[in-house]
Amino acid sequence: MDEETEIEIYNYSxxxxxEEFMTFRTHLPVGSSAPDCEAKxxxxxxxxxxxxxxxxxxxLIEFGSFT
Amino acid sequence: xxxxxASKGVNFIFxxxxxxxxxxxxxxxxxxxxxxxxxRAFKGEFKVERPLLVDDLTGTAHKLYGSLPNMTYLISRGxxxxxxxxxxxxxxxxxxxxYVLDSRARRREGLRLAPFYAEFxxxxxxxxxxxxxxxxxxxxxxVDDFSRAMEKRLKQPLRPGRIELSE
Numbered sequence: 682m683d684e685e686t687e688i689e690i691y692n693y694s695x696x697x698x699x700e701e702f703m704t705f706r707t708h709l710p711v712g713s714s715a716p717d718c719e720a721k722x723x724x725x726x727x728x729x730x731x732x733x734x735x736x737x738x739x740x741l742i743e744f745g746s747f748t
Numbered sequence: 749x750x751x752x753x754a755s756k757g758v759n760f761i762f763x764x765x766x767x768x769x770x771x772x773x774x775x776x777x778x779x780x781x782x783x784x785x786x787x788r789a790f791k792g793e794f795k796v797e798r799p800l801l802v803d804d805l806t807g808t809a810h811k812l813y814g815s816l817p818n819m820t821y822l823i824s825r826g827x828x829x830x831x832x833x834x835x836x837x838x839x840x841x842x843x844x845x846x847y848v849l850d851s852r853a854r855r856r857e858g859l860r861l862a863p864f865y866a867e868f869x870x871x872x873x874x875x876x877x878x879x880x881x882x883x884x885x886x887x888x889x890x891v892d893d894f895s896r897a898m899e900k901r902l903k904q905p906l907r908p909g910r911i912e913l914s915e
Contacts, residue, residue, distance in 0.1 A: 691806055696768065702907065729801060735827045741761070741822050748767040
């Protein structure tokens, strides 16, 4: 799949209510190692690894969007 | 809550994902700049003080953690999942973090503690008026799409795995 298609599928333009609530239950169970990746800090635009937070302390990660 | 727990060694971060309910005002992201703009608007509207991390345009972080629109994870120092919920509910988060901190304190006091695994059915406060307000902010399309999705859902059996309070 090319990146443009992947972007359009992930960022759906119409909400249809097909979220994977049941899949979530077995996706990353308690006790798993938290997967690491990079994201950009909004304030500075700098890339930061999620693991930089859990190296320093416990961390509560909330996911979401404006809408 | 983030400020209170920061002094107890638990930091809070927010990961900005795709738009759950895209509409005319906040449509689906097609560029990273646009995603940053939406994240800025979100931060301004809700006065988010926590570090706000913007996931990439293909949702790499979001997919790694299960792709749900409003989920929460508590990760231990060292990187183990201690708690996860398919919806962000502040009272549940507060309860859980206090539970973890209390358990550690009891162990420090010399109490012998063995780990075990638990799950529970959660119940969160639901405010439909506030939710509709959010949809309207996104645009009329978000309102219409949601109402269509709910009509469809009403014709189907209850979502599997849903546990009613009366059960």
